[in-house]
Amino acid sequence: AQSVAQPEDQVNVAEGNPLTVKCTYSVSGNPYLFWYVQYPNRGLQFLLKYITGDNLVKGSYGFEAEFNKSQTSFHLKKPSALVSDSALYFCAVSPHSSNTGKLIFGQGTTLQVKP
Amino acid sequence: EAQVTQNPRYLITVTGKKLTVTCSQNMNHEYMSWYRQDPGLGLRQIYYSMNVEVTDKGDVPEGYKVSRKEKRNFPLILESPSPNQTSLYFCASSLSNVWTAASGGNQPQHFGDGTRLSIL
Numbered sequence: 001a002q003s004v005a006q007p008e009d010q011v012n013v014a015e016g017n018p019l020t021v022k023c024t025y026s027v028s029g030n031p032y033l034f035w036y037v038q039y040p041n042r043g044l045q046f047l048l049k050y051i052t053g054d055n056l057v058k059g060s061y062g063f064e065a066e067f068n069k070s071q072t073s074f075h076l077k078k079p080s081a082l083v084s085d086s087a088l089y090f091c092a093v094s095p096h097s098s099n100t101g102k103l104i105f106g107q108g109t110t111l112q113v114k115p
Numbered sequence: 116e117a118q119v120t121q122n123p124r125y126l127i128t129v130t131g132k133k134l135t136v137t138c139s140q141n142m143n144h145e146y147m148s149w150y151r152q153d154p155g156l157g158l159r160q161i162y163y164s165m166n167v168e169v170t171d172k173g174d175v176p177e178g179y180k181v182s183r184k185e186k187r188n189f190p191l192i193l194e195s196p197s198p199n200q201t202s203l204y205f206c207a208s209s210l211s212n213v214w215t216a217a218s219g220g221n222q223p224q225h226f227g228d229g230t231r232l233s234i235l
Contacts (some may be wrong), residue, residue, distance in 0.1 A: 004157075034223060043119070043205055043226030044158075090157060102148075102173060103224065105157035 002027045004093050006106035013081045013113050021076040021109045023091030032094040033074040034103065035065055037087045044090060050074060061085070081113045117142045121206050121227035128196060129235050136191045136230045138206030146209045147189040148173070148224065149181065151202040158205065164189055196234045204230045 004025045013019045025031055032051055036044040048059025055067045065076045074091060088110050092103040119140045128134055140147065148163040150173075160173030164183040178200055180192040189208075193200060207224040 036226075041228065043228045044207075044224075045226070046223035049223060092158075102160045102163065103158070105150075105159075107155055107157045 002093070002095055002104055004091050004104050004106040006089075006091055006109045008109050009107075010110045010112060013111070015083050015113055015115050016080050019078050019081040019085070019111065019113070021089050021091075021111060023074045023076065023106055025072050025074065025091075025093045025104075027093055027095040027104070029095065033065075033067060034092040034094070035059065035063070035074075035076050036090045036092060038090065038108075039087050047076070047089075081111075083113050083115055086111055086113045117225070119206055119208055119225050119227040121204075121230050123230060124228065125231045127233040127235065130197055131195050134193050134196060134232075136193075136204060136206075136232070138189045138191065138227060139187050140189075140206075140208040140225070141187065142208065142210075142225065143186065144208035144225070145186070145211050146224075147183065148207045149179070149189070149191050150205045150207065151175065152205060152229075153202055161191070161204075193232075196232075198234045201232060201234045204232060 006023050034049045035047040037047050038044050047063050048057050050057045050067045058064045063078050065074055067074050088108050090108050091106040094103055122137045145166045149161040150158040152158045159175050161179050162173055162181040164170045167183055167186050170181050170183050183189055206227040209224045
């Protein structure tokens with residue numbers, strides 16, 4: 001079965017420290033990978049995507065993600081966290097084998113950045 | 116401003132009373148989709164639409180209907196709501212099917228701000 005896992009329900013980081021939000025996936029073939037962020041009472045906002053090419057992808061608000069095919073991971077990173085980064089983060093995958101346009105989402109990880 | 120608009124944002128209703136959640140996008144997107152978000156489960160796709168008059172079931176379609184008579188609108192219909200449909204619902208749209216290479220790559224989906232439904 002195709003799936004996405006975000007193993008941490010919550011990640012706590014001090015402001016100014018680097019952050020990592022983990023994501024692993026299980027799909028057949030090469031996946032398209034996405035990160036979205038959700039602020040309270042808002043919809044999901046696109047952060048970045050991996051389609052092909054460089055394994056390190058840069059996105060909005062200083063976030064980046066590293067695609068690791070051998071570990072089937074796509075961890076979200078930021079060198080220096082801000083309090084305003086506190087939100088709910090979703091990893092999602094779009095399988096090549098699907099023509100439905102469906103995104104398969106992870107369970108979400110709450111990022112808490114403390115001053 | 117490019118946006119996906121859902122209405123209502125909040126609704127409390129009773130079992131069996133038909134309701135419709137509207138979704139409209141102003142980006143001329145072909146692809147639209149409905150998701151429900153439940154704690155610990157992430158977002159799950161209910162229905163999607165590739166274009167006008169083309170709709171299909173997602174992972175959790177039971178109890179829901181949709182229609183796509185115009186490109187910009189994609190309403191979600193609950194004919195006879197039940198308490199297990201209490202959830203947070205999101206409508207999303209994208210330029211085309213997210214994986215189609217011909218689209219020039221994968222298009223991220225744009226989400227509405229959500230509709231919180233409580234079925235008593």
